[in-house]
Amino acid sequence: MNDIIDEEGMHYEGMCIRPPSEAYSILLQVTLGCSHNKCSFCGTYKDKRFTIKDDQIILSDILFASKVMKRQDKAFLMDGDALIIPQKRLMWILDRINEHLPWVKRVGAYANAKSIKMKTPDELVQLRENGLGILYYGVETGDDELRKRITKGSDAKTCIAMGRKLKEAGINLSVTVLLGIAGKEGSLKHAKATGELLSAMDPDFVGALTVMIIPGTPLYEDFTSGHFELPDQRGLLTELREMITHTHLSRGLFYSNHASNYLPVKARLPRGKQDALDLIDRALRGDVGLRPEWMRAL
Numbered sequence: 001m002n003d004i005i006d007e008e009g010m011h012y013e014g015m016c017i018r019p020p021s022e023a024y025s026i027l028l029q030v031t032l033g034c035s036h037n038k039c040s041f042c043g044t045y046k047d048k049r050f051t052i053k054d055d056q057i058i059l060s061d062i063l064f065a066s067k068v069m070k071r072q073d074k075a076f077l078m079d080g081d082a083l084i085i086p087q088k089r090l091m092w093i094l095d096r097i098n099e100h101l102p103w104v105k106r107v108g109a110y111a112n113a114k115s116i117k118m119k120t121p122d123e124l125v126q127l128r129e130n131g132l133g134i135l136y137y138g139v140e141t142g143d144d145e146l147r148k149r150i151t152k153g154s155d156a157k158t159c160i161a162m163g164r165k166l167k168e169a170g171i172n173l174s175v176t177v178l179l180g181i182a183g184k185e186g187s188l189k190h191a192k193a194t195g196e197l198l199s200a201m202d203p204d205f206v207g208a209l210t211v212m213i214i215p216g217t218p219l220y221e222d223f224t225s226g227h228f229e230l231p232d233q234r235g236l237l238t239e240l241r242e243m244i245t246h247t248h249l250s251r252g253l254f255y256s257n258h259a260s261n262y263l264p265v266k267a268r269l270p271r272g273k274q275d276a277l278d279l280i281d282r283a284l285r286g287d288v289g290l291r292p293e294w295m296r297a298l
């Protein structure tokens with residue numbers, strides 16, 4: 001097997017992203033792009049046609065990692081939604097990770113409604129037992145009208161069912177929601193509906209990001225033609241406040257510490273809700289400094 005190790009390193013192709021909490025993980029690119037690739041705000045994989053990478057390339061990367069990444073005890077499967085890989089192949093990848101990177105304690109990946117739907121509850125349990133410990137699911141909003149407009153590809157009801165399916169399989173669920181995606185007008189409706197979706201789904205982690213306008217996306221077209229108006233800083237803070245108000249988790253972490261946000265909030269719900277709301281209120285009064293524009297990034 002060792003003769004296929006590529007001494008030059010990992011076979012990364014194109015733009016590669018991972019959640020902030022996977023910054024120190026072994027990043028294994030097992031797919032290219034995203035099988036959905038239609039969300040109106042997302043430019044991440046526009047240049048990639050969705051494909052599952054060749055087994056030999058994946059194995060080569062795992063073997064390379066086994067030589068040089070002995071201190072990293074988490075692995076993350078890129079790109080967009082590795083969960084969509086057919087079960088046998090995905091189990092094979094996890095087997096190889098277990099075999100060659102035995103110090104890895106948790107494997108994570110992105111998921112979407114389509115990829116979760118394609119797995120049976122038993123298959124998800126098998127994946128969890130083989131090391132898949134966390135899935136990151138971009139739900140963006142609970143507002144069905146808005147979900148259609150941004151071509152999210154599923155409604156809020158399906159989204160809730162898919163999230164619950166992961167949780168029932170014992171896989172940790174981290175979801176992202178998108179501040180500002182409803183524009184100025186729909187902001188509070190989006191915030192309330194998203195809080196309600198989160199309450200029904202009850203994920204372990206919620207990460208709130210602020211939408212960035214990416215050239216080349218349909219949202220960018222709407223923005224430049226004046227059909228989409230981004231809420232200002234105050235509007236985004238009010239939206240975040242409304243969302244947290246309507247979010248009732250049994251036990252979860254709600255955070256907005258992503259670099260795209262103006263105000264980092266980290267609240268352990270339900271206990272920390274009031275503190276988070278108080279912090280936002282102080283920021284709205286101008287008593288707390290916000291992240292300057294030049295420091296914001298995707």
Ligand code: SF4
Nearest residue numbers: 034036037038039042
């Ligand atoms: S599902 Fe995620 S990666 Fe795919 S297009 Fe939508 S936001 Fe982008």
